[in-house]
Every structure is written in C-alpha cells, then in structure tokens.
Amino acid sequence: MARITVTVSSFPIACGDLLDRLAGDDADCGGVASFTGQVRAEPGLVALELEHYPGVTEDALTRIARSAADQWSLHQAIIHHRVGRMELGEVIVFVAASAPHRRAALDATAYMIDMLKTDAPFWKRVHTQAGSHWVEARDTDREAAAFWTDTLASEDA
Amino acid sequence: MARITVTVSSFPIACGDLLDRLAGDDADCGGVASFTGQVRAEPGLVALELEHYPGVTEDALTRIARSAADQWSLHQAIIHHRVGRMELGEVIVFVAASAPHRRAALDATAYMIDMLKTDAPFWKRVHTQAGSHWVEARDTDREAAAFWTDTLASEDA
C-alpha cells in the first residue's frame, strides 16, 4: 500500500526537505521523481494569489495521488500545494513520487502535476502593477490532463 | 545561456539541497523537475560499487546536460553522480532541470537520466552475499536512450 501525503497550506513549501523524505527513505525504491512549480516572473506581475475550496481540495489531491500510486505501483506520493499570496519565484506546488523503476516515478509525477491543474479546486489570481484579475484556464492544461485520461483508459481496455 | 552543473564524487549526494538550489533560484522559471536514482534492495544484494573513467565521465555528463539545456531551453541543469561503494537505499544519481514550463523541465530530466545510463562511462558492480559481479547493460536502457535520439533527430528533420 502506497504512502500518500497531501498538504494544502499557506506556508512556504520546503521542497528539499520533502524530497529528502522520499529519497533514501525506502530501499525498495529505485527512483524518486519530483516537480516543483513556482511563480514565474512576467512583465508587470507583482504576486500570485491562490484560492481553494478547503476540504474538497485535499480530497481531490488525495484522489489524484492515490490514482497515480495505483497506476504506477508507487511506494510514496506527495502533493504539497500552497494557497494565499505568493511572490515571484516562490514555490506554488511540489509533487513527488517514488517507485521501483525510474519511468514509473517520472510518469506518475507528470500525471499528478497535469491532473491537479484541472481536477483540484484551486483558482489563481494575479496581482499586476495595473490591478488584479483571475487567471483563465488554459486549453493546453486541459489537453495535458485529457492525454492521461485517454492513455489510462486505453490501457485499461 | 543555461547554467550547467556536473559533479562526480564519492561522497553522499545531498538531493534536497541541490533541489533547493534550483527551486526558488530563478523567477524566470515556472518549473523544476528532478530525478533521484538510488540503490534498490534486491535479494542477496549487499552493496553497489560504481567505477568510472575520470575526466571522460564529466565531459560526457556535461555534453548530456548541455544537449538537454539546448533542446528544452533550460535555465539550469544539474547532474550529480556518485562513484565508489554505496549501501542499500543510498543515492546513486541526482538529475534536475529548471525551465519556463513544466513539460520542458520534466522531459529534460527524463532525457538526462536515460542518456547518462548509456552515454557516460560508468560501470556498476554488485556485491552480494554470494560474491561480486559486474552488471550487464540492459536492453531497456538502450531502448530508452534510442527513443530520445530518434525523437530529437526527427524533430530536427
């Protein structure tokens, strides 16, 4: 049974510490993959603000991590998402997976970051020098999530 | 110009510290991906020993990291490989990439770990309760590297 760790918090994310919890944790694992998403500087951007739906968010992230763990036989899966206000360069999300083989860890990590963009109730608001506005969902994110849904469905078939 | 960091050393690898050097380092980056390979416990396995070809190894890893950086417009690429004797669960290799977008960071990380298995002069020796022997190259590793070579060649075409 995989160990799933899901956290939603307004505090900064200690990525290195989280990675070290997986790497070297379990000698049955050959590989640990991780992805860290952070606030990318863009012209005029001052800060990002993340709203979410408490309770539902944690359930959604747990479902995504559990689904990754089942699909790729993970030993551990971590999703740690920050909410509230974040400055340029600060970490928004950290995702990691440990598995017996490297491909499983890498694919599971890509899956989790792709799915959480479309399947967990977070909303981004950008604060710019000119004012604030909500971020629109991107087609490329929907396509990335759809890729996994289609792939996994066809593998099941 | 991407920042490339390549290290070959017999000391333990501090993955978390290396990841933190990339994450939060550069607000132009939206994503940082990493892969950590460690000694997986197998029946009878006591330790792993890594031999390499000093000088040539560093050149080969630098070439792989540079090629990833060019192909995916990375901001940073890190390859840190350990040599000498390693116990079960200890980290053998840490690879990481930072890029403006998540897919670039994830693909570049997968590329670097796949390529270094076939293109850098390392040799693994396993120490078991029954004795020691050299590890044979695996077809799956050659296929993984060939996938990238074919993919990148066809994109260039």
Place this chain on the structure above:
Amino acid sequence: MKITIRYMAALRDRMGQSECVLDLPDTITDSAALTAHLRAADPAAEALEHPSIRLIRNDEIVAKPVALETGDTLAFCPPFTGG
C-alpha cells in the same frame, strides 16, 4: 427547500456575492432548474450555465446537472487553475 449557494473565484466577482441562502420553490429539484431560476432574477447568472462551470455539492465535485435536496450547499466553480 433551503439551499446555500456559493460563488467561487471569478464567479464571486461576477455575481457580487460569495454566498447566499435561498428558499426555493418545490419545482426546483436540480442544478439546471436552479440556474434557470437564478437567471430569471439576475441576467449575470447566465455565466453559471456555461459548460466550463463545475459544481461542488456538499463538499463533493459532482457532474452536471445534480439533484438538490433541502439543506444542500452548492458551489459554482470557474474552471480550476491550480498548480
């Protein structure tokens, strides 16, 4: 029946409120009937009918339309943009 309605993120700005409790006529038994009812009172509620809008009913993400019972909380959500 009594329904608590929540508007999330951009929909909160659009609707001018974050939450309200409505006492609905008995003819309204699902979310589709509810949005039609809301639109009759406020044209801005047309946004709630957009195919991209997702629903959370009693702390669960649900498919549209969803049946409603008295005491339910229904949240209207713009497409998610986390990560």
Place this chain on the structure above:
Amino acid sequence: MKITIRYMAALRDRMGQSECVLDLPDTITDSAALTAHLRAADPAAEALEHPSIRLIRNDEIVAKPVALETGDTLAFCPPFTGG
C-alpha cells in the same frame, strides 16, 4: 609505436590486467588491427572485438575503428551501466 592500453570494469577481469604499454609493429594503424594483434597473443582478447565494446582514446569516447598514433592511450570499455 607505443600505445597504452586500458581495460575497464569487466574487461579488466577478463584480460587479467588494468593497463599495459605495448610497442606495436608499424603495420598496426588502427584499433581493429590492434585487437586482431592482441587476439593472436591471447584468445581472451576476442572479447575486445564484441560490437558492444566502446573505445576511449586519449580521454575521448570515439567510434570504432579509430586510428592510432604513437603515445596514444586506448581504453576498452564494456557497455556503460551508470545511473
């Protein structure tokens, strides 16, 4: 001409030595001629001719066969198994 030969990893065990310096006849001008010459002296050197064997000449990974000059160091490498 003088050539330094290195055997890496499993090839070192196979050849029973890690390094040797040879004074070769002038007829040997590349790695293919060298392996044939080595095999004549020691049948174990057949392993050096396996397609999977890679060559490092003067600290550079090179394609087979590679031309040799006096003073060169040539390393015979089994397939790499790092990572």
